[in-house]
Structures are given as C-alpha cells and as structure tokens.
Amino acid sequence: MEYDFRKIENYWQNKWKETNAYQVSNSSTKPKCYVLDMFPYPSGAGLHVGHPLGYIASDIYARFKRLKGFNVLHPMGYDAFGLPAEQYAIEHGIHPAVSTEDNINNFRRQLDNIGFSFDWSREVRTSQPGYYKWTQWIFLQLFNSYYNRQINKAESVELLVKYFEADGNKYNPIPNAGYQLPGTDDRKNVSGFSFTASEWNAYDEAQQQDILMQYRLAFCGYGEVNWCEALGTVLANDEVVNGVSERGGFPVEKKRLRQWYLRITEYADRLLEGLETVDFSEAMKDMQRNWIGKSYGADIDFEINDTIEKLKVYTTRPDTIFGVDFMVIAPEHELIEKITTRKHRQEVDDYLAYVKSRSERERMAEKKISGCFTGAYAINPFNSREIPIYISEYVLAGYGTGAIMAVPCGDERDLRFAKHFGINVTNILGDQFNGEEANPTKDAELLDSDFLTGMLMRDAGEIIIRDLEDWGKGKRKVNYKMRDAAFSRQRYWGEPFPIKWINGIAYPLDDTELPLELPKVDEYKPGPDGEGPLANIESWTAQQLETNTMPGYAGSSWYFLRYMDPHNSDAFCDRKVSDYWNQVDLYIGGTEHAVGHLLYSRLWTKVLCDLGYIGFDEPYKKLVNQGMIQGSSRFVYRDKVDTDTFISYNLIKAYDTIPIHVDVNMVDGFELDIEAFKKWRNGEYANAKFILENNGKYFCSSEVEKMSKSKFNTVSPDLLVDKYGADTFRMYEMFLGPVEQSKPWDTKGIEGVHRFLRKLWRLFFDEVKGNIWTGEKANEAELKTLHRAIKKIEDDTERFSFNTAVSAFMVCVNELSDLKCTKREVLEPLLILLTPYAPHICEELWTRLGNNSSILDASFPVFEAKNIAESAKEYPVSVNGKLRTTINISLDATESEVEQLVLANEIMKKWIEDKPVKKLIFVKNKMVNVVV
C-alpha cells in the first residue's frame, strides 16, 4: 500500500467540491478571520511557480485558523479589466471579454491543482456588470462628496450647497488649485476664490456646478497628465517608470487633457496617520510615506523690483534666508510673462522654446543644467538684498509654488546652478561649507546671518516663520509630493463612467440606471481628440455619456468588501455583513502595489467609512509581502563561426561564442540534456554538435533573472504537481525560505519534501504488512516528540515562519520513525497539525484511521507543557563564556541550589584557578555561566 498522491489528491479535491467543504457563512458564533490574497490579473501566460507562493502561505494560514476555531473568509477572484487584454484585442481581434474568460479558466484550472481552500462561491470578477455596477455606484458617492476640512471627513455635496447658500464659501474655501475646469477656460486658478451667499445664489447652474466640481472627491478637470501615445491613454504617476510606461515601456509625455481625478490629496494626512494603526512592514510604510511626501516649511513672499508683483516661494529651510543668492522659477510659471525685462525677452523666449522641445524622457535621462536670467530682481525681506530671478527646468511647476529661493551653500542643485552661471555664493555655514560641496545640515551654527548669527539652524527656522507671519510676508506651510490621482483612461476595457455631459455640465446617472454596461464594439481604436474608443460609438455619444473609462485600480480598490456579500444586488455590501467581517486580518501580496493599489484602496475605504457605509477606515489590518521568485536561467554557448557547434561552459575561453537562453527544464543542475536540446523548438538544433567536458557532459552557465517566458526560465507548477503531488509542491514552496524573501527558484530539494511525506505514510502503512498503526497508549518519549512539534508548529504558523514549521514536521516524523511509533494517539494530532500544509494526504490518512468526519472540521491539538518537561537535565557549564563541562541539575532546583551545585563541583575548582567567582549566571534554562 504505497502513497499514491495522484489518486488521493484527485479524490479529495472532487470530494471537497461536492461537499462545498470551503463554503463559509456570514453568521457564526465563532470569531471571524479574514484572510485575503491580492487577486490576480488573469494574464495569458498562466501561472508560474512564483504566483502560488503567496496563495499557499495564505491558504496555510486560513486553514490553520479554521482548525483553531475561527470562521475564516478566504476568497479569490480576478482583476479582470486592464490594458493587456485590450492590446491583445487590437492585435488579434479577439474581444477582451473572450480572452479574459479563457485566461480565467486556465488560472482556475491551475489553482485547483494545488488544493486551495478558497470559497469559490464568492468569486468576483471586476469586469462583470454585477460587480462594476457597484464600482460605478461608489464612484458616484465620490462624485457626490467633498472633504469637509473642519471635521476632517467626507460629506455630501448637498450639505456643501446648503453651506454655500447660507455663508458662501467662507468656511469651506476651495481646496486645490491647478485644475482648469471644463466649462470655464478663463477661470484658471481659483485657489483663494471666494464668494458670499448672495453671490452663490445669483450664479447660474453652470457656474455653480463649476464651483462644486472644485470640491468633489471625484472630479473632472483639465490638467497635465502622463500621456502615452503608443497605448493611447493616460497613466497614473505610479504607472510611469523612468519616463516610459510600466506596461510595454512606451514613451510618455505631458499632455493637457480633460481628465477625471480622485482628490486623494485631501486625505494625505489621514493616509499618513492611518499607517500607525496597521501592521505593514516598515519598508512598505516608508514607501507610502515617501509617496505622500509630507514636508514642513514656509511660503515666503518676495517683492520684485520695478513691479507690483510678488514672488511666492516654498521652502523647508526658512533658516537659510540669509544665504539666498538667487531665485529660480519653473518654465511654466505665470510670472515670467510679467517680470521679464525687455533686454532679456529674447533670451527667455528661446529658453522656453528649448524646454518645450524636450520630452519628459530626455529631461529625466540627461539632467543637465540649463536656465536663463529674467532680468528681474526680488528683494530679500530681511535685508533688502536684490536677488536675481532665473528660470530653470529643475524647478517643478507642480510642487510648492513652482518657485524656489536658492541657497547654494546648502543645496547641491542650487550650487551646481550657481557655478554654471557664475553666481557668487554666500556662505552662512563658515567652516561647514568648503565651497565644493553643498552642506544640507540643519545642525550647524549660522554665520553671516544678521540677527540669526550664532544660532543653530534647527532653531532659527521657527524665528523666521514667526517674523514672516508677523509682517504678513509669509506663512507656515505644509506641502505634499502626492498629486491627485488621475482616474480616467481613454480605453475600452474598463468601467464606463456613470456620467452624462449636458451643455458642459456633468450629471450623474441615477442609481436605477446602474450598471451602465460597456457596449459591444467592433474595433478598439481611440476616438477623436484623445477620447477613448467609446467616442466612436454613436449610440453612446448620442446619449452624451462620458467616453472615458475607469483605470485598472477602480475595481481593485474595494473588491475585498464585495467578497463579504458577493451576490447582494441591493448594496455593494450589506452593512451588517461588513460589520461582521470587518477589516482584512491578513492580506498577502507583492510589494509592487505599495503605492498604487494599496493607497487607492485605503482611500476608498476611508471615504466609504466617512459616508457611513462601512464601520472601519483602514482595509487591511496586517499586510505581508511575499518575495518575488526569480528564474534561474541557463545558457548554452554557440560558436560564432560554426553556428551548429555548442561549447560546454568551462571550455568557452578557447572559442568565440555567444550565449543563448535554453529551457531550464532541459537542464539538470548545469548539465544539459543533449537529446532534449536537439528536439527543442521543433528540432531547430537537431544538427547541433557539442564540444564536451572531459567527463563527456555538456555544462551550461546560469544567471538569476526575472521569471519570464522569453528567457525560458519559467517553471510551471502543473509539471511539479503532476510529478510530486500538490502536497509536496505546497510544502516545498514553503520550505524554500521565508515567504517575504525573494529567491531564485530551484527545483532541487523538492525530493526531500516528497520523501518526508512518504515517510509519514510509512508510519501508517507497510508495503508488506498493510496497516501498522495501533491504538496503544503513547509513552513519554512519544508524547514529548508530539508536543514539541505542536508548540513549534503552532508558533511558527502564527508568525508566518512556514519554512521552519516544515522543518519541525520533518524532525517530528524522523523522531517518530526512530521510535517506531505508530500509535494513533500520536499520529492523529500530527495529521491535524499538518492539514494546513498538506491537506490531501492528511484527509486520506485521517479517513483511513476510521474517522467519519472530515479532518477539516477537527480542532487543533492542545499543547501540553508537562509532556515535554524533563525530569533532570544536563546543563552546559561555561567559564567566562567558554564551554567547559556539563552538570546534572534537577528541573525543580532553585537558582541558589544551582549555584551551590556548581561551586561544589570538584571539576570547577581546576578551571577557576584561585580566581574568585564574581557571579554565576543561569541563562534561560539553557546553560550555567561562571564569571571569574
């Protein structure tokens, strides 16, 4: 009777399906636990061994919690809208819905192989109307809300209108500037724009709606966006990497377009504060903090010579005010027009033309110093010094005020600029500045700084800010790097906006009109004027519907809520149900979503909470990032001249060769399977000749790279599951190392795990004798082994140390095997322990032991400390930390008894050598240290 994993796994997977073993109810007297994976985008490539890593970890945890008596929600679904399916449609003419469906089926088949405990009755797909109806609905909530800064919460726009009718916008000033409204081209920058109640009441509808648009959490405006011509769409900041698109690597440029945005900037502080309440890794929190980029400083107004204009700059270092040698404004700055002197007009125009000619990519790639003098001078409010005003592209229009005061002795960029233009550098740092490198310290003593001289920089900032505020020349200011999130795409395969445009005014659809279904199209080409493909559909434009669609992160921002109540057609999720399941207790996924998905879904959660639809404002209580599994590529070396000849790696020095990727599955370690290679790619290398090592083998070289089909370094879980079984595969992925750690995949070693399962099997069955398990009482040694395992494995599983837990199983089974322990009293608890890791074999053995109910419903064995206690123990004794001997001490000896025992020990005297014993340390029940 041997371990036939194929038969066993097949049987139990079907059985679990038939009995709906993993369906979970929304009501239970048990405590709840919500274990969630980041749902996958169903790509055409299918799963490789890296994908299931996180799923296996979460599955183990979910199953573990279930055994521990929790009602566990562990769902799975698909992030089914997205660019690749649409690109595929453009290239192959296959409707995204069709290819997505195919891909999902393939994913599902692969996932099912591995034996996950997902409750598939709760599956969600973001592209289904039943799902995106609620994505649209939540969008409308965002559209109909604004952020009330007085109470730091989102509120209904209706309320805002009431406030306007009563008080104008005195208590609710316009939050953000920089977005031009669709209807009103001239109302460029309405920051600070205010109106009274009677003015409000006198506005016509268009004017009122324009103003309200400045407040809505989902709003439409014109703005500089990342436009990708090749993809024909707008990308969010986090979808742009080094000036090219994250997907496809196409160039990205700035373009002014009508866009939808989410006013995430209003939530910057709460997104920051919320991080304190959740259990994410420090690295993850840092990434989000960085992205939000909160900084403290001051806005300072500088008078400008010969004009009435003022130049407002933002600085985090007001303490360096006496080191300002020049000002720099961004090329887009509105003051350029007004302050440039006649003499410098031509030069400035040339420079602006130059800046315009440069793409975003060029700007990123070659950060060379460029700029030009405007001819104008600003006045330092503290010493009336005249400061030249320059224009340069190193100052960004979008951050702060788009203008800076440059302090070259303290800022590297300013110093380089000063050197380039021969501007004299004022030193306010004395010895701390060597004239070569700027010193950004805050801890130096200020010199040549008028009334601040002799003061620490750290303290001086406060004084300057206070003075500025007293004189009305500046203001304390907090700034954020984070921008409002672009929320529209000129694409087809996404959620349509439930918005109609009538006379330039955006009207929301009524709830009863949802879902606004995505219409069928024949082609996916962009519409006119940067509009999406929907603009090509007459029936769509005739209804004046918005032609943009929502971006990929729309559906994924709230999917964790839908799993709770997936079939509800009256609400995105019943409040009672979300109160029950509450936050996700454990969320597992990759780091790549640190600033995209995670930030957006935290935002949506906060808004839904503010509006009272859910009762918590952080979605994920604990986040674990699984490491990336890299591929280990293999190369053969082809002779450059004789292209049929391949040279073994150790011999390539003597030849002129080029490396070629070969399929890792044809290579055992480094040794190439020559026959397989000849058959590879339909016999492309059938005529290959080989120059072999002395031992007659062909060796490949290796390199660690990202796992990808084109590098032939992908390993499919299907093959491994077929060869070793799902249980082995699951345990091996965990055994590989800590879940959080990135590592190259290596199949060597999977045998070890497989051996372990066979060894376990042999504790129950013998090939000759058949059943060998017995009902005898376990002895002390056996119980000791079992309870040590219970303790270790329970601890390890709870703290996500799955690799050490797997080791503990191996130790336990090795010991039981040595003890020839085949007793049910020990084996049963062991099976329960192992169920989260290797559910199939455990269920099989459990049943064969004669249990009627499923092991899935067993309860986790209780650890009994008395079973591992030892009566007396050999303790190592060390002198000054060096191990010298062992002594026998009974377990109930007190510390002073231990001391006496050690001192009395004849042997000790020899080592102590007349030196008095300073102290004795009895360390954590582990050893005794004598200090002399």
Place this chain on the structure above:
RNA sequence: GCCCUGGUGGUGGAAUUGGUAGACACGCAGGACUUAAAAUCCUGUUCGCCGCAAUGCGAGUGCGGGUUCAAUUCCCGCCUGGGGCACCA
C-alpha cells in the same frame, strides 16, 4: 544621491528576547539490503591542526573596531547584493 533590506558551510536556509552557531533539507563521500537498479536505511560532511585515545586544540556568521561574563543578534566606520524614491526646494 536619499530611504529601506539583506550578507551565516559546496547549496537553500535555521538560531523567536544577547546565551552551546550551522537545526531541517539538498548535494557529496562511504556503507547496508539487492543478481542489479529503484526505493529504503545507516555513517560522515564549517575550516584548520593534533592524534593511540577524546569530553582534544584553534579559528569561524561580509571587513575593521567597540560594549558585554557572553555578540549572527547591540553600537560606530567601511565593503557589497537586492528593492524603492529620485531634480519634491
């Protein structure tokens, strides 16, 4: 450049709070069973030294210092792999 994170045998890794470094597994070497192979089991496996013996000696967790009776763990300085941010004033 800034932030984060890691560096331990031939390999993946373990050591949870400063307490016997190298668990567990792979690989390798030797052995048992077998006609043989597979499977299984046993022994050895950080490096160096001394051996008739062993409970022998010495070094050892990227490098150099420090704190401590005791450091893979804490502190300082460097080298290095990986990830993130990058004209954010």
